[in-house]
Amino acid sequence: MPLYADIIVNISASDLDRSFQYRIPEELREIIRPGSRVDIPFNRRQISGFVVGLSELPAIDEEKILPITGLSKKSVPVEDRMMALAAWMRDRYGCTMNQALMTVLPVKKAAKRGKTKVEGPALQDVAPAAAPPLNAAQAAAAQAIHTEMRGQNRPSLLFGVTGSGKTEVYMAVIEEMLKEKKQVILLIPEIALTYQNLKRFYARFGARIGVINSRQSAGEKSETVDRAKKGQIDLVIGPRSALFTPMPRLGLIIIDEEHEESYRSELSPRYHSVEVAEKLSALSGAGLVLGSATPSLESFYKAKNGRYQLLELRGRAVPESRLPAVYVVDLRQEMKEGNKSIFSRLLREKIEERLARQEQIMLFLNRRGYAGFVSCRSCGKALKCPHCDVGLTYHRNGFLKCHYCGFQIPFPDKCPACGSPYIAAFGTGTQKVESIVQKAFPQAKVLRMDADTTKGKEGHSRILSAFSHQAADILVGTQMIVKGHDFPRVSLVGILAADLSLYSSDYRAAEQTFELLTQASGRAGRGTLAGEVVIQTYSPEHYAVVTAAAQDYEAFYAEELPRRELLHYPPAGGMLSVTVSGADEAENETFAKELAERIRAEYTASGADVIGPTAHFRSKVQDIYRQQLFVKHPDKAILQKIQEMTRETGGVRIQTDIF
Ligand code: ADP
Numbered sequence: 001m002p003l004y005a006d007i008i009v010n011i012s013a014s015d016l017d018r019s020f021q022y023r024i025p026e027e028l029r030e031i032i033r034p035g036s037r038v039d040i041p042f043n044r045r046q047i048s049g050f051v052v053g054l055s056e057l058p059a060i061d062e063e064k065i066l067p068i069t070g071l072s073k074k075s076v077p078v079e080d081r082m083m084a085l086a087a088w089m090r091d092r093y094g095c096t097m098n099q100a101l102m103t104v105l106p107v108k109k110a111a112k113r114g115k116t117k118v119e120g121p122a123l124q125d126v127a128p129a130a131a132p133p134l135n136a137a138q139a140a141a142a143q144a145i146h147t148e149m150r151g152q153n154r155p156s157l158l159f160g161v162t163g164s165g166k167t168e169v170y171m172a173v174i175e176e177m178l179k180e181k182k183q184v185i186l187l188i189p190e191i192a193l194t195y196q197n198l199k200r201f202y203a204r205f206g207a208r209i210g211v212i213n214s215r216q217s218a219g220e221k222s223e224t225v226d227r228a229k230k231g232q233i234d235l236v237i238g239p240r241s242a243l244f245t246p247m248p249r250l251g252l253i254i255i256d257e258e259h260e261e262s263y264r265s266e267l268s269p270r271y272h273s274v275e276v277a278e279k280l281s282a283l284s285g286a287g288l289v290l291g292s293a294t295p296s297l298e299s300f301y302k303a304k305n306g307r308y309q310l311l312e313l314r315g316r317a318v319p320e321s322r323l324p325a326v327y328v329v330d331l332r333q334e335m336k337e338g339n340k341s342i343f344s345r346l347l348r349e350k351i352e353e354r355l356a357r358q359e360q361i362m363l364f365l366n367r368r369g370y371a372g373f374v375s376c377r378s379c380g381k382a383l384k385c386p387h388c389d390v391g392l393t394y395h396r397n398g399f400l401k402c403h404y405c406g407f408q409i410p411f412p413d414k415c416p417a418c419g420s421p422y423i424a425a426f427g428t429g430t431q432k433v434e435s436i437v438q439k440a441f442p443q444a445k446v447l448r449m450d451a452d453t454t455k456g457k458e459g460h461s462r463i464l465s466a467f468s469h470q471a472a473d474i475l476v477g478t479q480m481i482v483k484g485h486d487f488p489r490v491s492l493v494g495i496l497a498a499d500l501s502l503y504s505s506d507y508r509a510a511e512q513t514f515e516l517l518t519q520a521s522g523r524a525g526r527g528t529l530a531g532e533v534v535i536q537t538y539s540p541e542h543y544a545v546v547t548a549a550a551q552d553y554e555a556f557y558a559e560e561l562p563r564r565e566l567l568h569y570p571p572a573g574g575m576l577s578v579t580v581s582g583a584d585e586a587e588n589e590t591f592a593k594e595l596a597e598r599i600r601a602e603y604t605a606s607g608a609d610v611i612g613p614t615a616h617f618r619s620k621v622q623d624i625y626r627q628q629l630f631v632k633h634p635d636k637a638i639l640q641k642i643q644e645m646t647r648e649t650g651g652v653r654i655q656t657d658i659f
Pocket residue numbers: 132133134135138160161162163164165166167168169317318
């Protein structure tokens with residue numbers, strides 16, 4: 001039972017480290033937790049402070065520790081809500097309270113004079129546009145969101161194909177909120193924070209918008225935060241960090257493209273925005289709307305189980321805009337018939353057609369999950385772990401390994417399925433593809449968009465804007481080009497090899513593939529031109545490819561969920577992943593082994609399934625060795641306890657994620 005509480009009394013971010021210890025009176029011992037706001041004696045005055053930690057032992061002479069006066073009864077200002085959120089994040093993500101506070105409470109910085117404001121031409125000057133009247137499905141969705149907010153206030157999942165008019169629904173709901181004098185946070189993946197997308201919001205809501213993005217200086221961000229806190233901004237648009245904008249009149253949070261990986265932070269606390277938004281919604285009473293054409297399996301699972309309200313938009317909003325026609329090409333067949341180029345005959349034909357008609361083309365190279373997975377060029381089979389249903393990855397020692405369970409086999413000299421010797425680790429770079437495209441279609445102007453060409457402040461928008469002004473016929477790129485961009489002249493999307501993400505060593509490989517193929521397909525025929533998509537693949541029969549080609553999310557879900565259930569993968573069960581890293585290989589391995597043993601000893605009886613440790617699939621990065629172990633358990637609260645247990649470290653670094 002904790003007897004003492006560490007309390008901070010001042011939330012200016014630089015001072016967060018300074019906490020004071022107080023005694024917890026008997027009657028409050030069951031009640032006080034990190035995040036509680038309490039009254040305390042301080043310099044002979046009564047002030048209020050926040051509990052950031054609990055301990056059983058005094059840090060100084062016991063006699064000198066003063067008692068907490070009581071729980072604070074003052075009104076709950078926005079900071080309190082953020083403190084409570086930080087306390088929750090600390091437990092959920094296994095970080096320190098300080099790390100949580102640093103994430104949740106924006107650092108105050110004076111804005112430098114003469115600094116640029118929001119990127120691009122002055123958004124403030126965008127002319128107001130009349131909003132199109134909602135169609136029946138959109139109006140019903142907007143209505144259902146309102147009704148839910150006044151009732152149970154469950155999160156709403158707005159599930160609608162690309163171009164179905166989700167953004168118009170958001171805007172209608174935002175408008176209602178603003179009428180009620182409420183504030184709104186809208187999260188958009190950073191990559192979709194383009195002038196084109198922001199313009200729609202400025203045209204509708206004028207100047208009371210604040211935009212946050214990662215290219216802004218701390219001063220610029222601070223200014224937006226400050227204006228939001230003072231109530232001078234009604235709508236904040238930004239990537240995941242915008243969730244922590246302190247809005248005193250917060251009425252609604254919207255997360256567009258909720259399935260996006262970029263909503264997960266890769267720094268500690270490794271939070272997921274959807275989860276944090278749910279908590280913030282509960283703490284503040286604000287509504288929560290999640291939108292996607294390809295919801296994460298987690299979110300759809302919750303919607304199916306009634307934890308979320310499920311709302312659907314089935315067709316495209318503009319009647320003359322149709323979903324594209326999708327063709328699947330079997331690359332094994334192409335090879336058999338002597339075509340070894342990266343273009344199938346069908347794709348080449350369609351590209352030439354488009355070039356002749358001066359329509360635009362996007363060529364998508366799937367690089368996700370590329371971590372040395374190995375497949376057969378003749379039969380297309382990837383080598384998979386017999387125990388875990390994920391791809392085996394190539395290690396430099398000449399072995400193929402499963403990074404979930406450690407299963408390994410020597411690199412085979414022929415395909416175990418068909419006997420072909422054409423078996424290799426997979427992959428072609430974007431640069432190479434660009435030059436192949438240029439050679440194959442010398443008359444075409446080609447642009448490339450990948451991590452290399454988008455470096456620098458305006459990298460993305462420069463390329464996107466050049467393409468939208470038709471400065472090029474073909475845009476070649478990685479996942480970046482599939483995200484929410486709207487190019488009305490694009491009538492053909494080619495997916496060069498759907499397979500790269502299919503056998504990555506991640507239990508979400510099929511989901512990620514389905515999502516990428518569907519989102520990429522959604523780029524074709526956004527305007528009035530009819531769209532076509534060519535998916536090239538070695539696995540035309542794989543359910544992720546088949547259902548993506550049919551653009552049928554529910555069919556995909558129906559195939560995928562039972563597989564997750566069978567192996568107790570999320571969302572059918574909880575999973576904790578623990579990565580242990582350190583400079584000393586042996587020490588690191590020993591630590592990981594002992595940790596796994598301790599978890600087994602304590603939690604096997606309560607049903608935890610501990611897998612590993614095994615070398616991480618990138619087992620050594622910059623001379624740091626990595627071991628990984630997984631714990632499966634249906635109850636996330638138990639996984640949180642186990643996560644807590646991994647926190648006491650000795651010389652190694654530990655990173656945890658609960659899925
Ligand atoms: P999503 O966010 O689902 O991709 P958008 O809201 O961007 O879809 O809508 C796609 C296109 O359809 C946009 O050009 C938008 O202006 C148009 N649109 C949306 N709703 C309507 C409507 N009710 N009437 C006419 N056009 C609409």
